[in-house]
Amino acid sequence: MEWLNTHLLTALTFLPLAWAVAGMAIPGRFSKHWTLAGSLLLFAVSLKLYYGFDPHGAEFQFAESVEWIPGLGVNYLIGMDGISLWLILLTTFLMPIVVLSSYNGVEDREKEYYTLLMALQTGMIGAFVSLDSFLFYVFWEAMLIPMYFLIGIWGGKDRIYATMKFFIFTMVGSLLMLVAIFFLAYQHKMQFGSFSTALVELYKVRLDGSGFLSTQSLLFLAFALAFAIKVPLFPLHTWLPDAHVQAPTAGSVILAGVLLKMGGYGFIRFAFPLFPQAVVLYQPTFLVLGSVAIVYGAWVAMVQPDMKKLVAYSSVSHMGYVIIGLFSLNAIGSTGAVYQMLNHGISTPALFLMVGMLYERRHTKEIKEYGGITKVMPLFAVAFMIATLSSVALPGTNGFIGEFLILLGAWKANPGLTVLAATGVIFGAVYMLWMIQRVMFGPLTNEANKKLKDLSLREIVVLAPLMVAIFWMGVAPNFFFRKMETSITRLVDRTAKAGAVAVALKGER
Amino acid sequence: MDISPVGFYLFAGVAIACSLLVVFKKSPVSSAFSLILVFAAFAGIYANLAAHLVAALQVLVYAGAIMVLFIFVIMLLSADEPSFDMGRSHPLVKALVGFFCVALFVMFVWALKKSDHGQVLVGPYSVAAVAASGGNSKVVSQLMFTRYILPFELTSILLLAGIVGAIALAKRNLGKEGK
């Protein structure tokens, strides 16, 4: 047990993988229970992380450092701060729900399915804890493989096109990031004599950030491309709807719940502190892209015939908020952005789970197939309504806190754009309520819908924690802010100050 | 550097003519015979350059052994019907080959001419010294078994491999075929 205290993060990262490998020996029928137990155990362990983390302590806590590849100056350096704490908790919180939700959703090759889910978890947690950019890249890529198989094998009709597109899209971005990491390590050698890809070391590297195409800006763009694809930011988002529509329920829940946060996390952990001047230089561009993403995502979501695609485009819109929050470069905006990432990680999975439940009953995701199912599934309707309210950012739910802070932060940065972004509030209501009206309300016309059963106990247990989280995060956000605020402000202020100073210098030069 | 010009230009002329014949003659047999003439011309030049052992080897091994093998194979495969197949090759291929071979040749000649700058390096084995220490063959054989022992041993392995390979390919029935 003593080892567990000192190496908590390593245990947290590799426990799921070990658990999955151990699960190999179990016959297929029991693997789902085994995986559920594993994910619950992991959640318990991650709670230990919450209590151990002291927001006012060192910048990175539970840090561990082991030499991995001395030749390249890469070492196994992991640690966590306020931001990664909550993202890890989100991952371990969602996983049991995902496993429980795919209990009777998956029939063939169950063992591989659950092994891949646990491997995916290792990849995700690893990415959130790694403080060495090379290690981050390794987990970032390793995460793709399980998701690739999850979508590819258990996906919908043309799953192969979707999964290939998903893989190649992310791969292109991340490879350029890797080149940028190497260049940074090389600069570190030039300036400090030794190779190192550790994040804290790379902070010290001074790069010429004068123009739009200066080295620092190019490096920033390489990082930003990788994270923008992952967010997904407006022009690079077309992989998301395909991936979501074809992915199995569990796949799209994890994809929406955690994988999209990787982009945002990447920005605030890597891109901001490493390239402050470039961030300040490119702030207006990303604010514009974020606002456009919000409106564009909402408008296109409105006209989607397929429920999953609608929710997918709503993710594009929500993550647009995260981008403007991050790029407002002030404490309120960034904290709102990180909080919005958590909200999105609660409300969108809830929506996907419910669409999945409908799919399990009627094997179709087309909106026109449904209508007036509140009569036969009232409890489902209540749950769906709560998830919609959270996604529409009604005060009292978690969505409002995130969006309110983001818009407030963005208003300080650029009032004009914030008006455009704020219209997202309206369009968000339009597409969600229109979908609810066509699916939930209205007369019960379709014969098949008459026989639909309401939520089973298992399904209630799946949705309950999410519903509670929606209200808890809406009413008592301070519980969450307390732990993450110091980390965010530390990162964002450093970026804003360094960036502003440089820009000012350039200005008067 | 005393190559008697007369001897050299004579043999060179013969060699060039015959090698052109090798390429442009219709039937392979005539190509083979013109090749033997080329080898003979080369042997002459070698002798002119005081490399007597090599000249002898040229005649014995090249002209004697390898060309005999060629003619034997030509007869074996009765591949001698006068199919002047060069005609059938694609005109573009011929044009390209012609152009690029000439271009490369010009480049080579330019480079060789440019780098012909007299005696920068001179080794000990001048013609006179070689004659003094017992003639070309003696010197070559002594060197063969002292300094160049490694290539010598390797060629033995090479020939062994060649033999095994040739048998494996050409022997009519290699053990029980498909047992």
Next chain:
Amino acid sequence: MEALKIVDPSLLGLTSEQYSSLGPYLWVVGGSLLAMIFAVVPFIPARISVVCIAIASLIGAVVSAAHQITADRTDLFAGMMVSDGYSAFFNILFLATAALSILASVRYLEKQKLEYPEYYVLMLFSTFGMMLMASTLDLISIFIALEIMSLSAYVLVGFRRNDRRSNEAAMKYFILGAAASAILLYGTALLYGSTGSFLITDILARVTTKPELMTPAYHLGGWLVIVGFLFKVAAVPFHMWMPDVYEGAPTPITGFMTTGIKAASFAAFVRVFISLGYGKDIEAAIGGRLHDVLWVIALITMFFGNVIALTQTNLKRMLAYSSIANTGYLLVGMIAAPHSEAGYAPILMYLATYTVMNLGAFSILSVLSGKGDTNLNLHDLSGLARRHPWLSFAFAVFLFSMAGIPPTAGFASKYYLFYSAIQAGEIWLVVLAVLCSVIGVYYYLRVIVYMYMRENEGLEKFAVPALAAFSIAMMVAMTLQIGILPSKMIAVTKKVVAKL
């Protein structure tokens, strides 16, 4: 003129320590000779005895080669041959390749009705040729070693005598190989003419002391030698022969060729390239033009290798083009090596991991290929995962490794290579290389798609031979081990290259 004192007594005998350093070569040659003898012994079935002798000799050679890595450098045969870390590293690589190829081909030959002992003898000869290429320092000896390797390879490619495709492949390989060897030889002649010696160490010494030796003829000779090697490793303008030969040859031989012969050619290429004197400042070599030409060749090799592979449905041809693409990445390493701190170590590491990956893939293909080695197409693989989960898992690991996805060796070595290339300032080349490798990711993953995500109307069920399964499992373990803990391999390659 008094008689020249030619006979130098020190050259005649071999000290005991020189003998031990010749250990690996003697094992292999002894093994091949013994194999030939046992091939004709009447009572013992040649099939078993020859294989056992071959494997035994390879293992003996590996053991003795392992000592060499740590032993310091010993010169043999008047400097013509050297036994240092570099040659020991490559010897182990070639011996491992030969051993694993033999393991893969035992059951294969039985299936294809080709059980002639000559197969293993020629394999040993070819390995011997490779080992020499890595350790000789004299241009003529390199040429002879090259010929030993190639002759055996020509015969092995044409080993299925009554199959038109195999003959055609062998003939194509022979003719173009012969022409390329002639070009290499002519380059050697020009180098000899300019510097007066065959020993690459002497050439380097003389060229560095008297730079005016670098006459146009010298550069011409140097470039012809480089072209000779570029042909052997199938860089793009000189690559045309490779896909046809790979498709025609028996699958284990293709595996043997794509790993062994490419590694041997690169081993010799590196030694010669250093000795040509261009290494010091590659940008300024031949008026700065050599760097540009190599840059362009590396780029088109990567690009066309990946792009054509995209269109292939025949697995062997696809892997051939992927091998061309990998040559492209290695050429990037070659360009970057002179100026990067890690030097040629990344190339060695890349060759090692490349060998493991490809050998594994080809062993699986030999297991998969049916009677008469019908050309193996993508849709033959569909649904393989359902019937052979472990085999398809192994194949998936190799494919992910070739695509350069993190937890595998392919990733570690490819990005160690790009890492050192960036240090050498070749940033834009690395960016282009990375984009080409994305194309690569597509067609590697397409195979996985067929295996895992398509319904299974592919090959019918077949037994996976034990020997092949063992070798594949070992290679999978190596791929993952190097992928996860590459530091040991990097350290070895760095130590080996330091004394180059």
Next chain:
Amino acid sequence: MNTENLVAPWVVQSFCAMIFFIGLSGVLVRRNILVILMCVELMLNAVNLSFVAYAHQLQDMGGQMAVFFIIVVAAAESAVGLGLLIAMFRTLKTVDTDEIRLLKE
């Protein structure tokens, strides 16, 4: 010894280059594999001559040693080459390179 009418070394080398390129063009143009093999021999001979000429110019025996080994290699090569040719002839009944186009694209 009148030096001026001696043969300049680059002339000899150019002669070798010419023979070499004639051999090379022969390999490229001719379709009969036998003739191709002969042309390869021709190329190797050109290289031999270049070696001997340089040996003579440098007063060094290395060149001649090299020629000796090259002749051996040429012999082994043609042995294997003709072996391949026979094996091919047995199945394809032709020596024309145009017939062997089975493996393409």
Next chain:
Amino acid sequence: MLKWIPLLPLIGFTINGFWYALIQCRPGAKKAGATIPGLIATLAIFGAFLISVKTFLELKGMPAEGRFVEQHLFNWIHVGDLDLKMALRVDSLSTLFTLVITGVGTLIHLYSIGYMSHDATPGKFFAYLNLFCFAMLMLVMGSSLPILFLGWEGVGLCSYLLIGYWYEDLEKAKAGKKAFIANRVGDLGFLLGMFMIYTHFGTLEFTKITELLARGDFIAAISPAAITATCLLLFVGCTGKSAQIPLYVWLPDAMAGPTPVSALIHAATMVTSGIYLVSRLNGLFSLSHTAMMTMAVIGGLTAFFAATIAIAQNDIKKVLAYSTVSQLGYMFLACGVGAYTAGVFHVITHAFFKALMFLGAGSVIHGMHEEQDILKMGGLRLKMPVTFVTFLVGWVAICGLPPFSGFFSKDEILWNAFASPHGSKLLWVVGAVTAAMTAFYMTRMFYLTFMGKPRFDESKMGGAHDSHAAHGHDDHAGHGHADHGHAPQGVHESPATMTIPLVVLAILSIVGGFIGIPHMSWLEEWLEPVIPAHDPATFTAGHTTEYLLMGVSTLIAILSIAYAWKTYTNLKEASARKARHAKLHETLEHKWYVDEAYESAVIQPIYEMSVKLWKNVDVAVIDRVVLGFGRVSEWTGQAARTAQTGSIQVYAVMILIGLALSLGYLVRGF
């Protein structure tokens, strides 16, 4: 003690909510009656009422300037320099509103027990009703703008849920959606207004804002344009919530909800939140004259415009809806001219008589078995005496006849419109004309419903009426009380639980006016700390004109009542006149085609735009570019692949060319 006022309805909501969700809607559950959930809900709101009365009395005892009670609940959001506390604050203004909300709310809850007795899921209805009260109380008792916003959107949600309560009828669901989205458009303005305040004032707490407003130097620092922009943005929020000109379209459709909902939400409480906001920040608004002027003009216009439509409506609830829009217009007119007290006064009186009339209409509809078209009613004074009398009081109050509350509040507004420094004569004229029209259409409705001969056939109605086809207007097919089909009993007076609230509200409508009699109004003196009273010196006219105007407005009311009474005595003559100017009547009936205009001007283009965006940008441009790379590499692959012809010649030539080109390039470097 303060926190119990909103907390009680919340508890009511949770009890009813969970009871409904977990028990009633399980598949096999038996149908729950309306009384138990009704009682729980009513008790909850009644408790809140008692506490707010206690608070009111407590405040009365306090000195004028310290007249507020605060209670800090917990720290809501603490990020960077933003520190929001979840705190309740009741001062003289908000206590009035709490009293109105809880008071009228209790009456309406009581009324709903009867009204919803035949409904299938009463638990859900009462849960939503309580949730609404909680949100409304939070709105008025919040100590800072975000908490107000919390209540603001909360009531928006409840109105959405309650309007679409009978969700099986698609029209009703659509009306709910329309309401929510219209509110959301307004909320956007409100949100941006809040940001402006935060950036300029650095805080969102009301107390701090009023302090800063008092400091002259601080105000001078902020540019007037910024202040006007903030006020206008906040006003956009109000138009959304209180249904003013651009965003009023949702209120008439909101009549799709059950009548008590219309009464509580769309008459008494929610729609008045706009006025509460404006009067709470009256300091800010009075700083910018242009904002005040726009508010006044829009208020006036809405009043006049809604009145014209009300005249042509035949559905009893639609008439009342448009009259509410018109009265709200009046209130904003009052605030626009600086008479916030008058606005609040009118809110209170309006709450009484409009709730009364809605409940009256509800009992008429209930009695007439879901019949809502006044043309098919008539002569109900005999059948439903109590409803008749109480409705009479409401009618008289709204027309503004002297002793009733409507007269005092409306007159106060007209007087201020006429005489206040911000007001103008034109505004008074508009107000007066609208008053005339109000009297006309109210009399028309009253007469057609209660007076004259009954125009319906009693026998057809009764038990079987739930199966009659959905004719014309929306009906309540949803809440079938099929199980206990009773014998066809004709039009009947509503049960006691429904009539008692009517009587109470009638009394309040009569008495309500006396709290704000001009020149000695208790209300003005009570709201002094929150809304500084006008010093009469700035008025443009003296007392005499005030009384004169009072007389004029009463006269107008009487004349238009008489005129309406005369026209509608004989229906044939009324329909003849209607035929004469049919086209005008027809447009009025179709609400000036505003809905159709919105549909074609805003909703349709956005829909087509998004289809185009999706099809062209997403599918055509981005995807094609992305797949383009794939296709280009595929194409080059094919091209390069065909170069592999298989013949040795070509391969050898390629080597030659490679060699030649490279040497050609290198030679120059030798």
